[in-house]
Amino acid sequence: MPTSMPDDYYRLLHDLQAVDFVLVELTLYLDTHPTDEEAVKQFNHYSSERKKLKKQIERSYGPLQQYGNSYSATDKWNWSDGPWPWQV
């Protein structure tokens, strides 16, 4: 277990958190405005943005989620390498 994480780790997680929040807001908005194409376009944009961000984070800091939502390292089952969510 590393004793400290680089600043980049926190910056990327902050970006991920911001994108996730936008996706939550847009999901709730689109539930009541299904035909708002502008919002749907924005939702898809942020959704692909999140996928890229997740890939970037997981490439250097290990899986974010479990049960197939994230790839594991090929050489080792490494889901418990990084700090736990409450330790971040």
Place this chain on the structure above:
Amino acid sequence: MKRMKEYTPYHSPNDPCPPIGKKYYSTPPQLYIPFQPANLPQYSPKEALAKGTLWPAFYDYYDNPYRQRGN
């Protein structure tokens, strides 16, 4: 300091306790927007995360009205 609406409850002469004075209540923006229109201006993701909403029209932060006014 956030502008909040207020009222003064009736204080009966038979009431042993001191009068409460002014009481404040909040009327957030969603009370005045029945159906959210499309293409409202938005915050940036980071600012939206900090402020708790994607749309400035619905921004409603808490401000303790009893602290500054001392009563």
